[in-house]
Amino acid sequence: MRRIVVGSVLLGLASQALGQDVRTGIQAWTEGRYPQAVAIWKPLAQNGSADAAFNLGQAYKLGRGVPADLAAAQRYYEQAARGGHLEAQTSLGLLLFQNGNRAGALRWLGQAAQAGEPRAMLVYGTALFNGDGVPEDRARAYAFVSRAAAQGLAPARVTLGEMDQLIPLDERKKGVALAQVMVAKPAAPAPAAGSKSGRRTSAKLAARSPTPATPAVAARPAPQGAFRVQLGAFRDSSAATSLFARLSPKLGGASMTLVPSGTMTRLQVGPYATRAQASAACAALRPQPCFPVAAR
Template sequence: MVKSGVDAWQRQDYAGAVRQWETAAAKGDADAEFNLGQAYRLGKGVPQDMAKAEFYFGRAARKGHPQAGDNYGIVLFQSGRQTEALPWLNTAADRGEPRAMYILGIAAFNGDYVGKDWVRAYALMTRAAASGLPQATSSLATMDTVIPLEQRQMGISLAGDLERKAEQARSVQLAASDLGAKAPPVQTPANAAPRPLPTISVPASTVAAAPPPPAPPRPATPRPATPRPAPPPPAQHTPPTVRATGNWRIQLGAFSQRGNADALWSRVKARPGLAGHPRIDIPSGGVTRLLAGGYGGQADAERACDGLKAGGIACLVIKP
């Protein structure tokens, strides 16, 4: 019934899909409950009703449905029950769910609902941005102007650790499913785009930026106020000096057009792991290899490269 409901949904027979899922959900099928939650959240096949969406997400989540748990945590957060949402969001973030990492990154940046932790905030936002979440990309750019370089470098290193843990968690989940553990397959209706998430902002006195775009229409359901980070202490604005004197290097790419190498270097040179390290261009045949130098040892170079990869930037450690 769940699969036939998905087929009906894809034919845009939303009411027919809902009827199929209601029958399966009455028998306790977690996939059907999750899909009903999506239908009520989107208002397709049924009137939009966030209370019912939350109800069905919660039922499926408590049966171990991972996507239902992700949505349940986000719905709870957006309805103002942040403390109740945190355990679900943490579990989702541990698996690498971008929206959960984004929300927790803002919370850690502001010190809202959790202790203020700019290192963890930067790590979570880096991973969310690397997944392609647009809000995370713009928030990470804002954090780059506020969080001191030393803490950003620590955040990049932590992002690599979190990504490895997320990969392990996903492997365990897949293995459990293969062994027949109670981990229901996901049958997801189409057009299940996430609701708008809050954006990060800082006072104009801290960051010079273009005027923000008009705010989107407010949804009918209640949402928490947009979190606003407090201005950092003035003393934290001066980043530490990086002494790039070692012989180890990181290769960022090979380019037949020098302009492409220039464009990449301009985009990444201020990133933690690269800031303060000299650019090195090495002609090789018909291409130019773009490197960053000055790493004191293999561990330093690998740590910086792991952080760049966590932020979606390819690199390769080069021995001296």
């Protein structure tokens, strides 16, 4: 699962009515006083604060102020998710996905997607495209991914462009119309995870990973060296090179490419002739978050 940049997530919580004590914890966190932040949030979470519970989930996931503990992170995410916290619903879904609980992951991601959380819309739209744990519905998949792209989620824009090549125009038009309806009013309940999907066509979404940046559409055969694998996005390029150095023994001689993206640097490795080869390279790196991308 891709490491969430805690500054942007923690300071950009969905709730607009954070309690002063929660804000005090956030201030301590941004100043690097992680144990103090955790100490502030714990009693608030015990008293039912979804914001504090979400922040504790982040702390346990990242191992800041407390030892890294994904089980504890999951408990706090779930507490916040049950309190209606969209970031927590998405983070919980992604964590469950990483742990192999696809049904539980899709239940939370579907709920967050319907509420408009862009990362959840991208991942849940991917599942709908494939009929992977939910009934296949490509028009609805296009609606969710197009909404995520409209909110500026860069991987969603890439996925949407590839969907344009795989979904017929009439279905895409239905997806756009459905997206407009979704924005105007709440969507219908998400199909139950694990239900039987309809007939699948040959093109599927590849790299169904728990990270929101990972879904990518499996395209037609590509020329030699047309794909890389992406291993993360970093504010500090030295973190990207350090990760590459750590993983290089498993990469079979593949080379590193650093791709600037706004204030971030994407770590990509390759080249690979086909998306299938790139996906196989990702599989060898598990549990490291990894997904195929077109080399540009």
